[in-house]
Amino acid sequence: MRYVIIGASAAGQAAAETLRQWDPQGSITVISDEAQPLYSRPLLTYLLSGEIRPEKVWLKGADYFQEWGFEARLGEEVVQVVPADREVRLASGRVCPYDRLLIASGARPKVPGIPGEDLEGVFTLRNLADWRRLESGLEGVRQVVVVGAGAVGLKTADALMRRGFEVTLLARGAQPLSRMLDATAAAMLMDAVATMGIDLRCHSWPVALKGDGGRVKKLILNSGEELPAQAVLFSVGVTANVDFLEGTGLGDPGGILVDRKLRSRDPRIFAAGDCCRPHHLLSPGQWPYHIWPAAVDQGRVAGANMGGGSRLYPGLLPQNSLSLRGFKIISGGLGPHDTKDCEIVAELDQSRGHYRRLAYREGRLVGLTLVGAVAHAGIYFQLMAQGLPAPEPVTPGLLWG
Amino acid sequence: MKTVIVRPERCVGCWQCRLACAVEHSQTKDLAAALGEGVRPRPRLRIYPGRQHLAFPNKCRHCEPAPCQAVCIAGAIHRTPRGTVDIDPGKCINCAMCAMACPFGVLTYASLYKAPDHRAVALKCDQCPEREAQGRVPACVEACKVGALTYGEWQETQEDKGRVLAQAVFASLQSPRETEPSLPDNLRVWRLLS
């Protein structure tokens, strides 16, 4: 069997390793357009803040591919997948034939499409190359605007703040993380963000960037206000890396639609991680949700199925952990907009800065937000993931039988 | 692998184990001195109020495979040669991803004297490697006078128990009453250390 995997990050690596266990003899080719993959993408903001040194981002040693017996094509971009010929074509002209293909190509940052985006000093942060570009572009910069107050936007703003820049953070809605947090949790987050010195602007988005000599100088807000900025960083969501599927009907920028076995419409082609649109555990429908652990889980399922197994992906359980200088929020399951028909139990301990919001549906836990005290998150998520009845108390005497 | 075996039905909720654990993980390893350390030492196990029993202890099970290790985005969690699951304070970035994954809810996040700049990192039971090197049992086991914590070989799978334990901890989290130690003379010290 000839296996080809596009992408050597969370999903690609997990799949390749699982596949190796299922098929010790098969040829496994791993392709990445990054010359040095095998690092932790979530560490990029910690790298930016200076909390960790560059050598700490590597998750695997230099001889990883050799050790596992994978053929690595690094620094090579896939330009086309041809399902009819079962071939993957690379920018170099090389052709990789496959019997089974995994697409684990992840996603890339979107930009809003406003005038001035091509100016110098405009950035996104997705990979090590972006970080290097950002680092060299920050020289002489005093004011930075971060556009988008999602988890990555918040962490990026905090990182830049720690580096001593003046940071303005723009949120499109009335609060950051509006799909994850209710108003109470969001208010606590906004307090914490203000304490860090970040200038958070809600109901704000850019309509244009203005430059001088090719370099960005200011950002024009929807309100008409002009924010001086020598650097602008967009963190307004991502789009799946599926350009190489054009014409195949297998994927669109919303992601590759997969079945429970993580197979695309072509039975020889699987997809996992940020580039795919998986089933969800607690809600109908399929949509992408971009977290590292889900990419690893999906990679394992896809890898096993490519190697001849028949594992079903139980469905994605949204989970997010945000930790900003000790201020912690964990949330997951259904968000505040999807729990309108649920019974909500919420407790606020203002003096300690603790908040807990649990959403129940038909005797099962389906939504969680913890602020401040997050240690027990795993207990709640286990109940949620396994659909265990939540309200009935269990006596610990039964535990150890 | 040898591990700490928990017998919750014996636990009287005295918190001696928590105290011993905090002292063992202090810089000085001495009770009186530990109270004065700049970075407050933390216990790495918890006692929950039980419905049927007074209390029940909960700590890291050193799972195999370990869910916390699988989600750590910094590669800070690894398995030691002696079989325990360990967190490297030099690599941990205090992101709390592991809190979402641990089915036993045993992680805490606090400053550690061993971490660079004494920063906050993920803390959990490490099964007292320094004591083991001296042929001694873990501090909590030594402290437990009623046999709720013992040290020995443990083969049985933890998975089903994990599920029931999750429900028990969940139940106790719903209970309005806080765990109170039943030995009042200990009160002042554990308040300071916990």
Ligand SMILES: Cc1cc2nc3c(=O)[nH]c(=O)nc-3n(C[C@H](O)[C@H](O)[C@H](O)COP(=O)(O)OP(=O)(O)OC[C@H]3O[C@@H](n4cnc5c(N)ncnc54)[C@H](O)[C@@H]3O)c2cc1C
């Ligand atoms: C700054 C930042 C912080 C984050 N923090 C967290 C966090 O704290 N917790 C969390 O759970 N998640 C976090 N995430 C999200 C997490 O990193 C992703 O969910 C995860 O990386 C997805 O893994 P993946 O393998 O699906 O895709 P990716 O990691 O995106 O990997 C895909 C790989 O495929 C390569 N590729 C793409 N197209 C091609 C092509 N045509 N040819 C060859 N190679 C190609 C890409 O270059 C890339 O190396 C963060 C993301 C970012 C950017």
Ligand code: SF4
């Ligand atoms: S921290 Fe939790 S998940 Fe990790 S080994 Fe210990 S009990 Fe298992």
Ligand code: SF4
């Ligand atoms: S808090 Fe530390 S140990 Fe836990 S997942 Fe994050 S880096 Fe890993």
